[in-house]
Amino acid sequence: DTAVSQTPKYLVTQMGNDKSIKCEQNLGHDTMYWYKQDSKKFLKIMFSYNNKELIINETVPNRFSPKSPDKAHLNLHINSLELGDSAVYFCASSQGRPNQPQHFGDGTRLSIL
Amino acid sequence: AQKVTQAQTEISVVEKEDVTLDCVYETRDTTYYLFWYKQPPSGELVFLIRRNSFDEQNEISGRYSWNFQKSTSSFNFTITASQVVDSAVYFCALSEGNSGGYQKVTFGTGTKLQVIP
Numbered sequence: 001d002t003a004v005s006q007t008p009k010y011l012v013t014q015m016g017n018d019k020s021i022k023c024e025q026n027l028g029h030d031t032m033y034w035y036k037q038d039s040k041k042f043l044k045i046m047f048s049y050n051n052k053e054l055i056i057n058e059t060v061p062n063r064f065s066p067k068s069p070d071k072a073h074l075n076l077h078i079n080s081l082e083l084g085d086s087a088v089y090f091c092a093s094s095q096g097r098p099n100q101p102q103h104f105g106d107g108t109r110l111s112i113l
Numbered sequence: 114a115q116k117v118t119q120a121q122t123e124i125s126v127v128e129k130e131d132v133t134l135d136c137v138y139e140t141r142d143t144t145y146y147l148f149w150y151k152q153p154p155s156g157e158l159v160f161l162i163r164r165n166s167f168d169e170q171n172e173i174s175g176r177y178s179w180n181f182q183k184s185t186s187s188f189n190f191t192i193t194a195s196q197v198v199d200s201a202v203y204f205c206a207l208s209e210g211n212s213g214g215y216q217k218v219t220f221g222t223g224t225k226l227q228v229i230p
Contacts, residue, residue: 031216041152041202043220056217090158098208098216099146099165104158 003027006091006105013081014113020077021108023091029103031055031096032074034066037088037107049074050096078110086112115140117207119221126195127229134190134224136205142166147181147188148206148218158204164188195228202226 006023013019025032033056034046048056049068063079074091088109092102116139126132138147149161162172164181172179176193192199205221 041223041225043204043223045217048217088156092158094216096216098144099163100216101148101160101163102216102218103160104150106157109156 004091004093004103004105006089006108008108009106010109010111012111012113015081015083017081018077018079019081019110020075021089021091021110022073022075023105024073025091025093025103026072027093027103029093029095030071031094032068032071033092033094033102034074034076035090035092035104037090039087043090047074047076081110081112083112086110115142115145115207115209115219117205117219117221119203119205119224121224122222123225123227125227125229128197129194131191131193132195132226132228134192134203134205134226136188136190136221138186138188138205138207140207140209142209144209146208148208149179149188149190150204150206150220151201152204152223153198153201161190161203192226195226197228197230200226200228 004025031050033048046060047066052068065077068074088107090107091105094100094102118137145166147164151159178191180189202223202225204223206218208218
């Protein structure tokens with residue numbers, strides 16, 4: 001019973017391509033997040049959705065577009081992939097209140113050739 | 114703005130040694146929450162503990178203990194009698210209580226702990 005699942009686990013593609021990463025949570029949480037973890041392990045918030053509404057949108061290139069069809073899903077679409085996009089992308093969910101821990105997916109390792 | 118500093122980038126200890134991971138935070142809020150997460154070599158991020166700003170009681174869970182001191186804005190994590198399975202990157206994180214009801218978490222840069230057999 002995976003709580004937060006994201007697919008694919010690995011994504012290898014060429015520069016300039018468009019790709020999507022999907023995320024689903026079955027915890028009944030109302031808030032979902034996308035994080036980017038670079039090669040130095042720095043974790044940076046990219047987006048956050050609460051009940052399908054965008055509430056956090058950090059300084060991220062507009063090539064990255066999140067989509068939340070319902071509160072259990074938050075997908076990430078990336079256009080025109082660049083070498084600098086290579087990273088591990090984590091999806092997470094929580095109840096959205098400041099005192100609640102976040103539950104993370106296993107990550108998607110994106111490698112740009 | 115909130116900030117979390119984990120000054121120790123990497124720590125190596127020999128198995129059975131005790132080790133403390135430091136975390137110093139900055140916030141202007143009077144209500145905030147601190148977290149520790151573990152990221153083992155397999156890559157997943159696992160929640161370990163949460164602390165509220167109004168509760169300075171230290172906590173022990175098995176070999177793990179956490180020391181929260183508001184006076185020094187620190188939330189340190191100690192592993193007693195370390196084991197190889199403790200090898201991981203550990204992240205300290207801060208969530209402010211007055212972020213419009215929503216949660217925005219700031220993570221520290223992580224401390225990589227290597228426990229040598």
